[in-house]
Amino acid sequence: MIPEEKVKFVVGLSNGENLTEGKGILSKVAGEDSPWWKLQKYLKDNGLKITSMSLYCKTKVGNRHYHLPNEKNKFNGEIPMGYNCFRLFSGDVLGTGQNYEHYTCMEAIYPKFKVQLYVSERDNDKSWVNVVSNKN
């Protein structure tokens, strides 16, 4: 079994709400939709959109907050047209089974590219920023 994810997404919504994965309406409940899909349903049902996204985790040296550009970006970056969050798992099959990678990734989506920020689930102090083409 892969350890439970420690890195959680936090979103700000167009109605001013702030929601955190695993809490409130985004609680993780066995047999129900994952917090991400609960969020998507909540957005659709209420005509809302995500206006900011960050990742949060507690590590042995303190709390970690990783932020994507947003409407209140103090660095005056480009405002994304959307956001996404997913987990990446990659592991060996033949062998000891211990050789695996596990990340939580959030994306700021722009018309022609996406900015991705990966945080390791195995070591939450490590993160990587990546830019990929938006092929959608």
Added chain:
Amino acid sequence: MALVQTWYLQGTTATTIGATDLIQFSDGTFDNPITVGAFNGGTHVRSSGGSNSSSANSPKNSKYIASGTVDVGGGTVAVSSVTTANCPLKINVSYDSNITITNVKMFAYNGTTEATAPTNLDVYLAEQGDSAWVNADGSGSALTLGDKTTGATSHDFYVLMSVSPSAVGTQSANKVKFSFTYQ
């Protein structure tokens, strides 16, 4: 419960492939080598202690014949005709809440560098329903499996796998990597 990935070698009864087990490809008989240049006649689960964990389960085998054909025990048939029950490998990904799975990739490598092909081994993979094998040697040649876009707590992937050695000797340093994104 968090993310759980479980691999099975299917047969009359599925054999769970444990974290310390090996998938062994043989000429058809456990521990018997495959002739160089030939393909596997048997697929087995070999425990870390060397025993045949799948011996009582009549494990399935998929033998590469040509790009679009395979032998799963009854002679040459189209890869696309193989049923889920006849696929040797079943990979189950489960989670406590309903997730979708995308960007599913599978490839073989030398056990050290993902981009490097397996040592002395040619590996072919296909997902159930595919029309042709993929020579999945190294991350740049990975097999892409179908997305699971309907949320569920359990998702199954059915895979055919065939190997051919290019040199004598046990090739156990090679590994297979399986990767995906979920949300």
